[in-house]
Amino acid sequence: MAAQAIESHRSGAEIVNGDAICRKKSIGLLEELGLPKGFLPLEDIEEFGYNKETGFMWLMQKKKNQHTFKRIKQTVSYANEVTAFVEKGKLKKITGVKAKELLIWLSVVEVYVTEASPEKVTFKTGTGLTDTFDAVAFALGE
Numbered sequence: 646m647a648a649q650a651i652e653s654h655r656s657g658a659e660i661v662n663g664d665a666i667c668r669k670k671s672i673g674l675l676e677e678l679g680l681p682k683g684f685l686p687l688e689d690i691e692e693f694g695y696n697k698e699t700g701f702m703w704l705m706q707k708k709k710n711q712h713t714f715k716r717i718k719q720t721v722s723y724a725n726e727v728t729a730f731v732e733k734g735k736l737k738k739i740t741g742v743k744a745k746e747l748l749i750w751l752s753v754v755e756v757y758v759t760e761a762s763p764e765k766v767t768f769k770t771g772t773g774l775t776d777t778f779d780a781v782a783f784a785l786g787e
Contacts, residue, residue, distance in 0.1 A: 650728055650740070651694065651703045658696035667693035671704055672785070679734045679758055681766060681783030686712045687723055695731075703728040716782040720745040721753070734758045744768065 661670055667690035672682045674695060689707040696702070704727045713720045724741035731737075735757040743750040755769040758780065767777045 648726065650701070651705075651726065654696040654699050654701040654703075655694065656696075657698055658694045658701075660692060660694040662692050664688075664690045667691070667704065670695070671702075674702060674731065678731055678736075679763060680736065680756065681780045683783045683785040684736075684756065684766075685723070685727065687727065700730045700732055701728065702731050714782050717778050719778070719782075722750060734760070734763075744770070746774075 659670075661667055668687075670693045671685055671687075671690070675682050675684055685704065687704055687706045688710050690704055691707060692703070692705040694701075694703045706723070706725055706727075709722065709724045711720055711722045722743045722745070727739070727741035729736040729739040735755065737755045737757075739752075739754050739756065742753040744753050745751075751770040751772060751774065753768050754771050756766060757769075758766055764780050765777050766780045766783060767775055769775045
C-alpha cells in the first residue's frame with residue numbers, strides 16, 4: 646500500500662538516493678518542520694522523497710529496523726518504507742512506524758509539537774491513544 650502512495654506522489658517530488666544524502670535531507674525536513682531531528686533513526690536509507698506541493702514524504706531503507714530511545718525506554722519499529730504527510734510541527738497519516746507498548750506493537754499515525762510547548766512531542770496511535778515525551782529524547786544520537 647505504501648508503495649502505491651509513493652508512486653502517486655513522485656511527480657513533482659524532490660527525490661534523492663543514497664544513505665548519506667537521504668539522512669541529511671530527512672533531518673533537514675524534520676528541522677524545518679520544528680520536529681526533533683532524531684525522530685527517524687533509519688539505517689541504510691536507499692531513497693528519500695518529498696513532494697512539497699502535496700506535503701507527502703517518504704523514506705525507503707534496505708530492511709526494517711528497531712530503535713530504542715533510551716531516555717524514555719521506548720522501542721520503535723521502522724518498516725522498509727516510512728511515509729507521512731507533513732506540515733509545520735506535525736507528521737500525520739504516518740505509515741511504517743510502530744511503538745511497543747507493554748507486549749503489543751501499536752501503529753504510530755501522528756507525531757506533533759505545539760507552538761505553546763515545542764519542548765514536548767506527542768505521539769498518537771491508530772487506536773487513538775496519545776503519549777507525550779520530552780523532545781530531547783529524540784535528539785540526534787539518542
